[in-house]
Amino acid sequence: MVKKKTVVIAAVVAGIVIVAGVIIHRNTAQTTDKTEVTVGSIGSDAQIWEYIAKLPETKKENITIKVKNFTDGVSLNTATAQGKVDVNAFQSYAYFVAYNKSNSSNKLSVLGTTYLEPMGIYSEKYDSIDDIPDGSTIAIANNAANTARGLKLLAKAGLITLKDNFNSLSGVNDIKSNPHNFKFKEIDDTTGPRVIKDNSIAAALIGNTIALEGKLNVLKDSLYYEKINQSTKDNINILATAEKNKNNAKFKKLVKLYHSKAAQKYINKKFDGTKIEVQKSVSYLAD
Incomplete structure (x- = not known):
């Protein structure tokens, strides 16, 4: 009888140890699974x-x-x-x-x-892209991707035309025609909201993340902005x-x-x- 009780107690203790081991293992797994x-x-x-x-x-x-x-x-x-x-x-x-x-x-x-x-064309001096005078200076980003993106937007707005082989890494040398004789000034695109306050700049191409930092809303404050379609x-x-x-x-x-x-x-x-x-x-x- 004593032997049977001993066996039962040992089995219960072993079961508790196993359950405890499972719980510890699960808790450890949950802890190690957490990733920063x-x-x-x-x-x-x-x-x-x-x-x-x-x-x-x-x-x-x-x-x-x-x-x-x-x-x-x-x-x-x-x-x-x-x-x-x-x-x-x-x-x-x-x-x-x-x-x-x-x-x-x-x-x-x-x-x-x-x-x-959407990227937008912004100006503090003009209320419409049609008001931008010939020969004006337009600020564009100084990194390849955003330079090309800005030029595509100017083309969509009807201000310039681009060469047939224009791509996502093309620059001002790939402008086909510039009927308004615009000059282009490359800038650090994070400075866009400040640049439009410069008297020498008629307009600037600004990405929306940077525009938001400058309290600008592309849908309300830009003269023209990208439309959502395959071309973008x-x-x-x-x-x-x-x-x-x-x-x-x-x-x-x-x-x-x-x-x-x-x-x-x-x-x-x-x-x-x-x-x-x-x-x-x-x-x-x-x-």
């Missing part, structure tokens, strides 16, 4: 990721998002390629392509699409990471978090509809 992801961003995009970092959806995915602010795209892409930043959120697909062509040994990869926000596909913004991390499952979850209902509700309200959601496959961009 550093997201590098610029301006208003950083605000978005600071908001997403606090969402219950993010906690549910066992992800801790740490947002790191940058002031320029080149240093942010470099930091991402070097692994100092896990994922970045600031650039258009065209900007990404231009970076990779110039940095073949430190390439980035696309994780997913986020939004398209290269201007869709993306999440990017170092090429070696392109299949990282945790990083890919950031795309899902960006497109969550809670995040989109915040973005639409915060940015007055200027960041238009685009949820497309990566292959859509390359087609």
Whole structure:
């Protein structure tokens, strides 16, 4: 009888140990499964990721998002390629392509699409593009992707025409005709909102992220802005990471978090509809 009791007690104790072991294992797995992801961003995009970092959806995915602010795209892409930043959120697909062509040994990869926000033509001196005098100076970005994007917008507005072989990395040398004899001044595109206050500048091409920092709304304050169609596909913004991390499952979850209902509700309200959601496959961009 004593032996039977001893066997039963031993079995119960063993069962408790096993259950406790399972609980400890589960708790350890949950702890180690939690991942901190550093997201590098610029301006208003950083605000978005600071908001997403606090969402219950993010906690549910066992992800801790740490947002790191940058002031320029080149240093942010470099930091991402070097692994100092896990994922970045600031650039258009065209900007990404231009970076990779110039940095073949430190390439980035696309994780997913986020939004398209129109680039606009802004002026503090004129109320219409038709009012801009011949011979005026127009400020355009000094990086290849945004230079080409700005020139395409000027062409869409009917101010210039472009050569047939014009592409996402073309510049002012690929202008076919300039009937108004405009002069073009290349600027750091983050300075756009300040540049339009310069008396020597008639108008400036400004991306919406930078425009928002300068309290400008592209839908209300620009003279002319990009329309959403196939021709602006290269201007869709993306999440990017170092090429070696392109299949990282945790990083890919950031795309899902960006497109969550809670995040989109915040973005639409915060940015007055200027960041238009685009949820497309990566292959859509390359087609």
